[in-house]
Amino acid sequence: MKNDLLLRAARRQPVERTPVWFMRQAGRYLPEYRAVRAKADFLTLCKTPELAAEVTVQPVELVGVDAAIIFSDILVIPEAMGMELIVEEGKGGPRFPKPIRSVDDINTLRAIDPNTELRYVMDAIRVSKQRLHDEVPLIGFSGSPWTLATYMVEGKGSKNFRHVKEMIFSHPEQAHRLLKRLAQSVADYLSAQIDAGADIVQVFDTWGGILAQEEFEEFSLSYIQQIVEQVKKKNVPVIVFCKDCGHSLKKIAEIGVDVVSLDWTSEIGKARNAIGKKVALQGNLDPTMLFSTPERIEHGVKSILQKYGNGSGHIFNLGHGILPETPVENVKAFINAVKTFSVQYHVKEK
């Protein structure tokens, strides 16, 4: 691997500068991505390995990130389990016309073999690895069981998550039945991604933060822990991103994960003090800051670097996915600022 900064930082090994990538880096803010999307709808793009690999590699070449992340969607798992999935990018988000609302619904879900139903993801990983020529690592990923369950039960994006909350409060045994099945699917899926060539994997718990702390531990974190335990056998680093879960960083750091990814509402200096001896940290610039000026972005990057301080164990990222309208020149200013101003924090490690 020519540039393995990400893998070394994830293991808190010395690096020459802080590595940087960002969530949704293969996406609509790039004209080159939109050109590919003009040829295929979103799910066709996910399911066509050559096209998925093309957009996976784009941000490495175009904006200079230190890793690629395989282009896919977290909802391919429920689709593979038998749920009809409709994705109309930019039109209110993905939806399942027949959401899960009962034990009978849960029982209709198929067990999956990721190398069969999700073989297109593994093929996309293999093609991406070829195209990357070992320049930078490739990140595999999955949604967390809880986050997948929220979409499967609500059927679409939600403001209050009334239906999935009703399930955990009124029928917790149903929720656990669903989450247990999802945890097994996710663990198998991530393991297969590693076998196909992923160098590191990330679990996205986008909706862990809608739960009270006890419920977060019971219905989300415990299942992520099961996944981490199984996936760690493959000896690649595991990143966990639980959005809006700053209240539970210590618990998240205790489940055997290598990297805890922070949204922008956590203060990375405080987080390092709390859990930095156990795990590396990823994050955490507010993605909306990329709508400001290169000078302001540089200031924001410097501030986060300074809060994290000296030494390895930091992977720079945004606090959540980049927004589609973000100007590319500001993305480049962000990447360049990390590359330039992080060097001084690693001098002693050279």
Place this chain on the structure above:
Amino acid sequence: MKNDLLLRAARRQPVERTPVWFMRQAGRYLPEYRAVRAKADFLTLCKTPELAAEVTVQPVELVGVDAAIIFSDILVIPEAMGMELIVEEGKGGPRFPKPIRSVDDINTLRAIDPNTELRYVMDAIRVSKQRLHDEVPLIGFSGSPWTLATYMVEGKGSKNFRHVKEMIFSHPEQAHRLLKRLAQSVADYLSAQIDAGADIVQVFDTWGGILAQEEFEEFSLSYIQQIVEQVKKKNVPVIVFCKDCGHSLKKIAEIGVDVVSLDWTSEIGKARNAIGKKVALQGNLDPTMLFSTPERIEHGVKSILQKYGNGSGHIFNLGHGILPETPVENVKAFINAVKTFSVQYHVKEK
């Protein structure tokens, strides 16, 4: 005041049981509210003191809460300052067709005298006080400057708050100019509500949680502090509710406020350990739990009471506003559970 439990708990004085009210208690979950709304649109209801007072008093009589909160909307301030406001309840929320995007826009905003432009709120408070016959306290309220600014700049509800974030990152001096004017308006508005009869007031910072911690302190909390300092001269307790700001509870507790209101993602026992010697706490049942069963609700109430523990300084509430589809029988089960099971935590104080 026949039942002054809320006022005593807000001051951490002994009480016989924990008082309870809940955000949006005068609202669509009540058939009696919907009957009044059938006669008038939302803003007409806000601006007609007899009707506003009618729905203000309803939950005291119908579900037995320990306080009334004046029926109004946080966006009446920007409307009084000259912004056209359109509220179509249940249809994507309120909106301002001409949002604030520049210094020129800010300069068009009028200074307000709450007893003139918002006299209908003061009249509604006076009529409500008459109808309450000193049975329970009446709560006045306002949105925080930051939360008002988000609506004024975005023009409508938002997922990413791109425009108001662009203002604070690229033109912070504009944001401060707007927030300073709003802070003065809110302080004057709450003071006028107290003069009209409000026994206690609450500041709602619904969107403080979209900011990183430093920005929360700079753009939201500092202005709430200015308001608290001015309003405290009126000698009534002040409650502050900053949603999704569990990271900053200690800072919030230091601005001179009497009660810190918690959303359901904060653990009330931990919060009491952290700030319970400085302030009373309000909260914090997940509003979606009211879609479960009376037994589950009772369990949830007992859990929060037990986490807070013995003694005064707790006002029971939901962690955010009640949802419109909530069954009334579950609301009654919630209120009754608080009244029944909180007694044991106050025995020593009798």
